[in-house]
Amino acid sequence: MEEALDQNRLLEILKGFAPSRDSLIPVLQAVQEEFGYVPPESMEQVARHTGVFPSEVSGVITFYAQFYTTPRGRNVIRVCRGTACHVRGAKAALDTVRKFTGIEDGETSEDNRFTLETVACLGACALGPVMVVNKVYYGKLNPGRIEVVLKDLP
Ligand code: FES
Structure with missing residues (x-):
């Protein structure tokens, strides 16, 4: 069963990064580190924080093989x-x-x-x-x- 995204954890992560597009990849890395993947529900907030379009966030995730949008096994x-x-x-x-x-x-x-x-x-x-x-x-x-x-x- 899908769990709802823990918004507090996400906000904590975002606080640690400058609100700039240069932060996009480090933010995604930190989100993945925390959740084990990049939850699709996090993308809009990541986009808002880094000042890019949500489509750019998904574009970056698709481009870099290091990012995953579904939970991975242990x-x-x-x-x-x-x-x-x-x-x-x-x-x-x-x-x-x-x-x-x-x-x-x-x-x-x-x-x-x-x-x-x-x-x-x-x-x-x-x-x-x-x-x-x-x-x-x-x-x-x-x-x-x-x-x-x-x-x-x-
Ligand atoms: S072909 Fe290089 S490690 Fe398998």
């Missing part, structure tokens, strides 16, 4: 689907993650435990197949190792 799993990982078995790694979590690329599990994403390269090609879970890298993956990692996640 554990964000990013599986590489780049060429170097592909030839070393990235597909089997991804299939194992999909099976274990029950979700597809871009989805979050209903219990909010997992979010799954695939990415073009994680910059650790020699260790392929690679996944990153909450900023921790796991390389040379095989199904058994993946299950051990995922099983222990909160």
